Amino acid sequence: MEQPSHLDDPGEAISLLEGGVTSPLGFLAGAARAAIRESPPDKLDLGLLYSLQPCAAAALFTVNRVRAAPIVVSERHLADGRARAVIVNSGCANASTGERGLGDAEEMARLAAEKLSLAPREVVVSSTGVIGWFLPMERIRSALAGLRPSRDGGPDFARAIMTTDTVPKSIAASLSYDNHRYLVGGCAKGSGMIHPQVATMLVFLTTDAPVQPQFLRESLRRAADASFNMMTIDGDTSPNDMVLALANGAAAGPGDEPIGAGHRAAPLVEAALARVCTHLARELARDAEGASKLIEVRVEGAADEADARRAARTVAGSLLVKTAIYGCDPNWGRILTAAGYSGAQVHEEACRLYLQGVRVFAGGLPEPFDEPALREALAAPEVNIRLDLGLGAGAATAWGCDLTPEYVRINAEYTT
Amino acid sequence: MEQPSHLDDPGEAISLLEGGVTSPLGFLAGAARAAIRESPPDKLDLGLLYSLQPCAAAALFTVNRVRAAPIVVSERHLADGRARAVIVNSGCANASTGERGLGDAEEMARLAAEKLSLAPREVVVSSTGVIGWFLPMERIRSALAGLRPSRDGGPDFARAIMTTDTVPKSIAASLSYDNHRYLVGGCAKGSGMIHPQVATMLVFLTTDAPVQPQFLRESLRRAADASFNMMTIDGDTSPNDMVLALANGAAAGPGDEPIGAGHRAAPLVEAALARVCTHLARELARDAEGASKLIEVRVEGAADEADARRAARTVAGSLLVKTAIYGCDPNWGRILTAAGYSGAQVHEEACRLYLQGVRVFAGGLPEPFDEPALREALAAPEVNIRLDLGLGAGAATAWGCDLTPEYVRINAEYTT
Numbered sequence: 001m002e003q004p005s006h007l008d009d010p011g012e013a014i015s016l017l018e019g020g021v022t023s024p025l026g027f028l029a030g031a032a033r034a035a036i037r038e039s040p041p042d043k044l045d046l047g048l049l050y051s052l053q054p055c056a057a058a059a060l061f062t063v064n065r066v067r068a069a070p071i072v073v074s075e076r077h078l079a080d081g082r083a084r085a086v087i088v089n090s091g092c093a094n095a096s097t098g099e100r101g102l103g104d105a106e107e108m109a110r111l112a113a114e115k116l117s118l119a120p121r122e123v124v125v126s127s128t129g130v131i132g133w134f135l136p137m138e139r140i141r142s143a144l145a146g147l148r149p150s151r152d153g154g155p156d157f158a159r160a161i162m163t164t165d166t167v168p169k170s171i172a173a174s175l176s177y178d179n180h181r182y183l184v185g186g187c188a189k190g191s192g193m194i195h196p197q198v199a200t201m202l203v204f205l206t207t208d209a210p211v212q213p214q215f216l217r218e219s220l221r222r223a224a225d226a227s228f229n230m231m232t233i234d235g236d237t238s239p240n241d242m243v244l245a246l247a248n249g250a251a252a253g254p255g256d257e258p259i260g261a262g263h264r265a266a267p268l269v270e271a272a273l274a275r276v277c278t279h280l281a282r283e284l285a286r287d288a289e290g291a292s293k294l295i296e297v298r299v300e301g302a303a304d305e306a307d308a309r310r311a312a313r314t315v316a317g318s319l320l321v322k323t324a325i326y327g328c329d330p331n332w333g334r335i336l337t338a339a340g341y342s343g344a345q346v347h348e349e350a351c352r353l354y355l356q357g358v359r360v361f362a363g364g365l366p367e368p369f370d371e372p373a374l375r376e377a378l379a380a381p382e383v384n385i386r387l388d389l390g391l392g393a394g395a396a397t398a399w400g401c402d403l404t405p406e407y408v409r410i411n412a413e414y415t416t
Numbered sequence: 417m418e419q420p421s422h423l424d425d426p427g428e429a430i431s432l433l434e435g436g437v438t439s440p441l442g443f444l445a446g447a448a449r450a451a452i453r454e455s456p457p458d459k460l461d462l463g464l465l466y467s468l469q470p471c472a473a474a475a476l477f478t479v480n481r482v483r484a485a486p487i488v489v490s491e492r493h494l495a496d497g498r499a500r501a502v503i504v505n506s507g508c509a510n511a512s513t514g515e516r517g518l519g520d521a522e523e524m525a526r527l528a529a530e531k532l533s534l535a536p537r538e539v540v541v542s543s544t545g546v547i548g549w550f551l552p553m554e555r556i557r558s559a560l561a562g563l564r565p566s567r568d569g570g571p572d573f574a575r576a577i578m579t580t581d582t583v584p585k586s587i588a589a590s591l592s593y594d595n596h597r598y599l600v601g602g603c604a605k606g607s608g609m610i611h612p613q614v615a616t617m618l619v620f621l622t623t624d625a626p627v628q629p630q631f632l633r634e635s636l637r638r639a640a641d642a643s644f645n646m647m648t649i650d651g652d653t654s655p656n657d658m659v660l661a662l663a664n665g666a667a668a669g670p671g672d673e674p675i676g677a678g679h680r681a682a683p684l685v686e687a688a689l690a691r692v693c694t695h696l697a698r699e700l701a702r703d704a705e706g707a708s709k710l711i712e713v714r715v716e717g718a719a720d721e722a723d724a725r726r727a728a729r730t731v732a733g734s735l736l737v738k739t740a741i742y743g744c745d746p747n748w749g750r751i752l753t754a755a756g757y758s759g760a761q762v763h764e765e766a767c768r769l770y771l772q773g774v775r776v777f778a779g780g781l782p783e784p785f786d787e788p789a790l791r792e793a794l795a796a797p798e799v800n801i802r803l804d805l806g807l808g809a810g811a812a813t814a815w816g817c818d819l820t821p822e823y824v825r826i827n828a829e830y831t832t
Binding site: 063064065066067095096097098099130131132237238239319320323324326327329332333336337339340341344345346347348349361363364365366403404405407408409411412 | 479480481482483511512513514515546547548653654655735736739740742743745748749752753755756757760761762763764765777779780781782819820821823824825827828
């Protein structure tokens with residue numbers, strides 16, 4: 001049973017492209033301004049995403065015990081693994097808003113459903129913004145009335161979900177096998193950038209591949225585990241975090257089997273999803289509030305993968321590591337220390353540590369290095385930390401950013 | 417069997433006093449300058465603490481998997497629950513220094529033992545400072561030769577262990593029952609103040625009560641759990657952290673029973689130890705690097721104590737809470753959010769949240785409050801957060817500090 005060679009290496013059959021949620025076939029999107037909070041008059045704050053066909057839908061929701069109203073409503077709507085539209089606003093999180101908040105989230109779904117001739121439960125609701133405020137439902141209603149979803153509305157949709165993000169974040173990936181070509185698109189906002197009261201990561205993913213709901217759920221979980229769950233900005237998680245994937249199968253031919261776990265295209269679909277998620281996670285870390293650098297932490301040689309994940313995330317999240325990187329300080333002791341308290345198995349003598357490719361610690365002892373040169377290398381916009389724990393085969397990568405005075409300023413001076 | 421009434425309320429029989437490690441009878445201390453690193457010529461950096469009598473000894477060591485040489489050596493020396501002296505230096509952590517570092521730590525113990533006519537294993541060794549440097553053993557040897565421990569050497573000892581602390585931290589407590597009066601003394605440095613490579617908390621406690629080794633161990637563990645383990649500055653723990661307690665029984669009369677778990681003075685001894693530890697923990701948080709305010713987080717009504725501890729520590733450690741407090745921002749959403757992701761059981765509708773005594777959230781909804789007045793209240797040097805989870809009887813208090821641009825500056829601009 002011969003297979004095309006690129007199936008042996010999923011990477012070859014996948015490429016990243018400029019694009020976003022409307023790149024895959026059959027998805028329309030658009031945005032409008034509801035003036036949900038004071039912001040520049042051109043700030044879009046209401047987005048609508050719509051699939052011309054029914055979709056398999058999978059979502060990951062915040063693990064925070066305090067859950068915003070839209071999370072509660074969306075989880076209910078997604079219980080059957082199907083959805084066709086998303087309505088999302090920025091500026092107000094509709095969190096800590098009690099019964100009235102739940103009613104408002106349901107009303108948002110109803111308004112979108114009415115506009116698109118869907119049932120309310122086919123609509124996912126999402127909000128990000130200030131906690132403890134009620135949504136201005138009248139303004140949302142009238143803004144929605146004027147909103148026109150279209151094939152090229154992806155960029156506007158990506159802008160509408162922004163809060164303190166400085167740039168919109170969208171990407172697409174194509175995957176091909178035999179004579180099929182499917183697209184995966186995505187956009188994201190505000191991961192752990194953790195605006196004062198807007199501490200939300202929202203990610204919307206679309207694909208025109210005919211993915212089965214269960215496989216979509218499983219592969220989304222794995223892709224998020226290797227990307228968004230390995231990204232740490234400041235350790236806070238919000239009541240509103242949501243990662244949603246919609247698969248409408250619009251690019252499938254008439255006789256094409258739905259792609260489930262056993263399907264030969266399944267690894268490709270999952271790899272494409274993972275590529276999109278990893279790209280977005282890196283962009284979120286890079287654009288984190290006040291950040292001046294992206295930090296990538298690769299841990300290898302861990303006793304197992306769980307240990308590698310622990311160590312990588314802890315190093316990426318250490319305030320001391322983050323401030324050292326901000327200051328271009330090759331302060332390897334802090335990195336080793338963070339790995340040491342991560343909970344991962346660590347034997348100092350077995351560790352090898354590299355900063356921007358320069359080995360700074362091995363065999364239980366510091367290695368001599370050219371300090372001025374390494375300081376200069378640490379001034380780059382991306383800093384790579386590689387820690388080989390020398391114990392096993394566990395490996396993982398985490399992303400974070402430096403901690404800057406600007407982060408403190410933004411988060412302290414914000415006024416409720 | 418009548419008992420003096422103050423035994424019913426240990427608090428009444430205990431009072432805090434000015435003092436430190438040499439307040440209890442039979443303890444001598446002193447300090448010298450070994451010029452371990454560049455520092456002002458009057459910076460003491462070598463300390464010696466000595467008991468005229470043998471002591472029961474108990475210690476808590478760092479949980480970091482990366483452990484400095486003095487930790488390894490001291491744990492070995494303390495295996496029998498006895499010790500009589502401590503030699504400690506600041507400026508160099510003797511961490512990540514391999515075999516040579518272990519030899520240096522053993523040599524420090526030997527030098528102190530020789531000077532005091534003790535066996536080396538009666539000496540505890542402790543270091544704090546830069547990771548990855550070797551100790552200047554010659555300078556330590558000659559500085560030690562000139563060091564004269566005395567009854568009033570406690571303040572110098574407390575200064576010798578300082579790194580980036582801005583003030584020395586010492587305290588004593590007296591406890592009395594029947595016609596006995598015992599003293600507990602202590603000093604501490606640098607808790608989680610987490611200087612760049614000097615991320616160490618050292619705490620030394622002394623008492624002239626005749627405490628049994630096992631009870632000393634147990635009560636120290638409980639006292640630390642309610643104090644140092646509830647203090648969070650930036651989440652980093654160092655390879656050098658140590659909390660040591662020495663009990664020499666010097667104030668005991670000839671026929672006095674050793675104080676073990678069943679002894680009627682046991683609750684008093686434990687309460688006095690806890691008072692000293694709590695005082696030092698608060699002072700450490702207050703003096704944390706770059707901090708401008710002490711934050712006290714009281715969680716009540718948790719499902720159990722473990723949940724209360726989790727929630728209190730997570731709130732105290734949240735960067736968003738810490739920056740909000742720095743900015744005098746009554747940003748209650750961040751506090752609720754942090755409790756929500758702490759792992760503790762949280763039902764938003766059951767929560768009541770108070771900032772400086774002002775209720776800001778209850779019954780699932782924000783409460784109106786006088787914002788300018790609360791902002792002004794938050795400008796105080798101590799900020800109190802009280803969160804009643806409304807679920808059970810679990811309660812705990814955690815201490816932290818605000819996150820300031822100064823913290824980032826100090827930790828970024830330090831040069832290796």
